[in-house]
Amino acid sequence: MTAPRILIVEDEVLVATDLKNRITHFGYEVIDAVSSGEAAIARVAAQNPDIVLMDIMLNGVLDGIKTAEVIRKRFSIPVIYLTAFSEEKIFQEAKITEPYGYVIKPCNDRELHIAIEVALYKHKVDSEKEDLIAKLQNALATISTLHGILPICSSCKKIRDDKGSWQQIESYIREHSEAEFTHGICPDCVKKLYDPGEQ
Secondary structure: OOOOEEEEEOOOHHHHHHHHHHHHHHOOEEEEEEOEHHHHHHHHHHHOOOEEEEOOOOEOOOOHHHHHHHHHHHHOOOEEEEEOOOOHHHHHHHHOOOOOEEEEOOOOHHHHHHHHHHHHHHHHHHHHHHHHHHHHHHHHHHOOOOOOOOOEOOOOOOEEOOOOOEEOHHHHHHHHOOOOOOOOOOHHHHHHHHOHHHO
């Protein structure tokens, strides 16, 4: 089984190096450690990691929250905030980006490992749900069924619709289902129409 691939986004070199060593020790693959939001977005686009560990305060124009929002919308890759900021205001801003975790630095190995494992599992479950929803929507789009009572003329076999209009049975079924029609003549009608001895 391939080791989960992780991108570290951290502007302090020593912290990034420490995180890389710890994460590698857990058995994950660190694809890179970058220090800006712009670099993080470029690396995600190029490398498609399984998870991103994101500091909130970063070098460059984009902070960690704005970067995480771009990554979530554009790539659907889970982000865990790993930050020294525990203020309620920052937490509320970060929460809107729907992170898969929010870990306060400094954290111990167990806290970090659990946060990563939970995020990976939750992302797997979310992906499976999205796939199932897409399959169900496709199935519903291709299944059209007629149900209920259809008023049909005993003589000409036209069907009355909800608005009171009468239309050929083929037209009605074509509008209310995925069915297509081909025409032929059954043996009884052949005898009735073309065999003078039967009349």
